[in-house]
Amino acid sequence: MSQPSAPAGTVMLDEIRQQARLAADWAGAGGYRVDHIAHAVASYAPASVTLIARGTSDNAAGYAKYLLEIMGGYVVSSASPSAVTLYGAKPRQARSLCIAVSQSGQSPDLLRAMSAMREAGSLGIAVTNDPAAPLAVQADFVVDLAAGVEHAVAATKTFTCELLALLDLATAICGTQAPERAGIAGAIASVIAPHADLDDAARLLGSALASAGHLLVVSRGASTPIAHEGALKIMETVGLPALSYSAADLEHGPIACVHAGTPVIVIDSAGPAAGSLAHVIARLVDLGAEVIQVGSGDAAPGIRAHIPVPRLDPLVAPIAEAIPLQLLAHRLATAMGHDPDQPPGLTKVTRTS
Amino acid sequence: MSQPSAPAGTVMLDEIRQQARLAADWAGAGGYRVDHIAHAVASYAPASVTLIARGTSDNAAGYAKYLLEIMGGYVVSSASPSAVTLYGAKPRQARSLCIAVSQSGQSPDLLRAMSAMREAGSLGIAVTNDPAAPLAVQADFVVDLAAGVEHAVAATKTFTCELLALLDLATAICGTQAPERAGIAGAIASVIAPHADLDDAARLLGSALASAGHLLVVSRGASTPIAHEGALKIMETVGLPALSYSAADLEHGPIACVHAGTPVIVIDSAGPAAGSLAHVIARLVDLGAEVIQVGSGDAAPGIRAHIPVPRLDPLVAPIAEAIPLQLLAHRLATAMGHDPDQPPGLTKVTRTS
Numbered sequence: 001m002s003q004p005s006a007p008a009g010t011v012m013l014d015e016i017r018q019q020a021r022l023a024a025d026w027a028g029a030g031g032y033r034v035d036h037i038a039h040a041v042a043s044y045a046p047a048s049v050t051l052i053a054r055g056t057s058d059n060a061a062g063y064a065k066y067l068l069e070i071m072g073g074y075v076v077s078s079a080s081p082s083a084v085t086l087y088g089a090k091p092r093q094a095r096s097l098c099i100a101v102s103q104s105g106q107s108p109d110l111l112r113a114m115s116a117m118r119e120a121g122s123l124g125i126a127v128t129n130d131p132a133a134p135l136a137v138q139a140d141f142v143v144d145l146a147a148g149v150e151h152a153v154a155a156t157k158t159f160t161c162e163l164l165a166l167l168d169l170a171t172a173i174c175g176t177q178a179p180e181r182a183g184i185a186g187a188i189a190s191v192i193a194p195h196a197d198l199d200d201a202a203r204l205l206g207s208a209l210a211s212a213g214h215l216l217v218v219s220r221g222a223s224t225p226i227a228h229e230g231a232l233k234i235m236e237t238v239g240l241p242a243l244s245y246s247a248a249d250l251e252h253g254p255i256a257c258v259h260a261g262t263p264v265i266v267i268d269s270a271g272p273a274a275g276s277l278a279h280v281i282a283r284l285v286d287l288g289a290e291v292i293q294v295g296s297g298d299a300a301p302g303i304r305a306h307i308p309v310p311r312l313d314p315l316v317a318p319i320a321e322a323i324p325l326q327l328l329a330h331r332l333a334t335a336m337g338h339d340p341d342q343p344p345g346l347t348k349v350t351r352t353s
Numbered sequence: 354m355s356q357p358s359a360p361a362g363t364v365m366l367d368e369i370r371q372q373a374r375l376a377a378d379w380a381g382a383g384g385y386r387v388d389h390i391a392h393a394v395a396s397y398a399p400a401s402v403t404l405i406a407r408g409t410s411d412n413a414a415g416y417a418k419y420l421l422e423i424m425g426g427y428v429v430s431s432a433s434p435s436a437v438t439l440y441g442a443k444p445r446q447a448r449s450l451c452i453a454v455s456q457s458g459q460s461p462d463l464l465r466a467m468s469a470m471r472e473a474g475s476l477g478i479a480v481t482n483d484p485a486a487p488l489a490v491q492a493d494f495v496v497d498l499a500a501g502v503e504h505a506v507a508a509t510k511t512f513t514c515e516l517l518a519l520l521d522l523a524t525a526i527c528g529t530q531a532p533e534r535a536g537i538a539g540a541i542a543s544v545i546a547p548h549a550d551l552d553d554a555a556r557l558l559g560s561a562l563a564s565a566g567h568l569l570v571v572s573r574g575a576s577t578p579i580a581h582e583g584a585l586k587i588m589e590t591v592g593l594p595a596l597s598y599s600a601a602d603l604e605h606g607p608i609a610c611v612h613a614g615t616p617v618i619v620i621d622s623a624g625p626a627a628g629s630l631a632h633v634i635a636r637l638v639d640l641g642a643e644v645i646q647v648g649s650g651d652a653a654p655g656i657r658a659h660i661p662v663p664r665l666d667p668l669v670a671p672i673a674e675a676i677p678l679q680l681l682a683h684r685l686a687t688a689m690g691h692d693p694d695q696p697p698g699l700t701k702v703t704r705t706s
Binding site: 047048050054055056058065066069070072073074075076077078080081082083086087088089090091092094095096109120213214220221222224232235236237239240241242243246247248249251252253254255256257258259272273276283287343344345346350352353 | 401408409418422423425428429430435443444448462473573585588592594604605608610611625626636640697698699703706
């Protein structure tokens with residue numbers, strides 16, 4: 001735990017590094033225990049899946065949405081908690097499987113949204129780092145992330161554990177050929193180890209960000225939620241605006257705010273989205289953007305920095321891609337004199353209603 | 354239509370102003386003709402609704418999501434087209450009603466996503482301004498927006514017509530007590546008419562944006578998609594980053610990039626979300642943000658400008674709230690010497706795959 005005299009960012013960096021051990025433990029244990037949940041889900045035979053989450057956990061839920069759509073063909077909804085908490089919506093009994101994702105399991109709006117769905121007949125699963133939290137108590141099934149207490153306000157290791165747990169859950173629920181998992185823990189250890197690539201990218205990004213005042217994070221497909229999480233992590237710790245989009249959504253308008261010198265991080269898994277990302281990188285380079293490419297794809301022409309990630313199945317690659325973004329956020333924040341362990345105005349447990 | 358010699362922004366401003374007539378025509382005609390669609394949907398008895406859209410149309414779809422969740426208790430999914438187009442996902446037959454929203458009805462990814470759902474048994478509705486477009490030809494039912502050709506790249510009148518059409522469709526599908534519609538056309542005419550409030554807000558916003566380099570747009574509940582659309586409109590025409598969040602999501606992290614002098618537009622409908630928005634406005638004022646409040650709520654303490662909107666049912670208020678944001682985007686762009694009719698790098702029809 002943080003000592004009062006520890007340098008700024010010590011806690012966050014320690015928690016980022018713990019992810020290597022957590023991923024190795026996960027691989028060694030054969031994943032989270034979710035088979036009994038998958039059996040119950042199979043009996044329930046859901047017509048759709050509803051995800052309930054906010055902030056970082058909502059980005060993990062976004063990854064689960066891609067997995068469930070791609071591997072299982074499910075219709076997947078991201079719940080708007082305010083429909084229930086503010087407007088009094090009454091969900092219909094429509095056999096929707098409800099998965100709530102929350103590090104703390106505390107926020108009142110998530111509790112009420114899940115409660116309303118369970119009253120309408122939903123089967124409810126909580127994915128949380130606190131199996132005694134109200135959200136877990138209320139659920140039919142709980143996946144305990146077992147990430148250990150997370151002290152830094154900016155979540156890192158609980159995000160990775162959420163991704164791993166949701167990979168296990170989605171794979172078990174979809175009952176399809178599982179994506180190749182064997183390389184995940186090694187890839188995570190590899191990207192956490194010190195690299196000159198990360199140093200170079202952090203310097204370039206810091207300099208471009210100081211000039212431009214904002215950045216963009218772009219990906220496509222299953223890595224898009226990682227772009228959103230990377231942007232959130234940078235906003236939380238650095239306090240500067242970070243826009244994030246899928247490459248397709250970027251072209252439907254927001255590319256208008258990319259100019260000469262704008263820093264843009266592009267996450268490229270070298271998977272089915274590679275063509276779409278190559279196209280958007282070429283457009284960004286034409287606009288004079290300072291493109292930093294993260295992922296297992298070959299470095300594209302005109303980019304300014306490249307942080308390689310070991311090649312993985314494109315459906316699990318996002319788990320390793322998240323970590324360079326965490327490290328960049330930590331580097332940028334400490335270089336600017338901020339304490340990413342305790343960003344001003346944020347608290348570890350956010351209670352919204 | 355635009356003359357080559359017309360001043361920058363003439364086309365967009367003309368299309369913004371056309372919305373008064375379009376809304377009056379809509380009210381006079383008793384809305385879009387959707388009863389036959391609602392009957393077919395009732396026979397189909399959907400277990401969920403899937404919305405397919407991008408860009409501005411995706412923000413209109415976001416409004417429909419709130420309506421269908423609140424009025425009908427539906428599980429509503431926003432489709433990820435790449436699941437189908439890049440990963441080859443096969444949607445399951447799960448009785449999901451598919452509603453695709455697209456001004457042009459042209460983008461290949463929307464076509465393929467709807468096609469895959471219809472092959473799996475979905476009933477497909479296209480909401481488009483071109484009833485001869487491929488998306489409309491493919492659908493089981495079409496709602497023709499009949500907004501007239503839209504020339505400005507930044508969509509305005511087609512967005513409002515999408516909102517009106519989706520209000521009609523959602524009300525008919527949900528079969529519940531319809532929200533009060535009588536005041537909508539009058540409120541739209543009222544916010545389009547010249548006002549000193551808008552002039553003041555545009556001046557303040559222009560000045561704060563020049564200093565801060567970015568802005569935020571915040572709302573909660575059914576007006577949240579209007580915050581997203583307002584931010585997109587400003588990005589498209591002004592070329593500066595505009596972040597947008599629900600008040601709850603803002604507190605889960607991004608509020609860290611609000612500082613003294615940051616311009617924040619808050620859309621407040623004086624409805625069920627008013628308490629949540631009053632709380633967030635107080636936090637923003639404490640942080641020294643330059644808050645511009647838009648909507649029918651009373652001006653909150655500490656805000657710097659207020660653009661009132663006539664009081665409407667909170668479920669239809671978003672339709673009128675969109676227009677002051679369009680006018681602000683147009684004002685900011687022309688004041689900065691940009692041509693909002695033709696933003697660099699954007700085209701009227703965006704084709705993504």
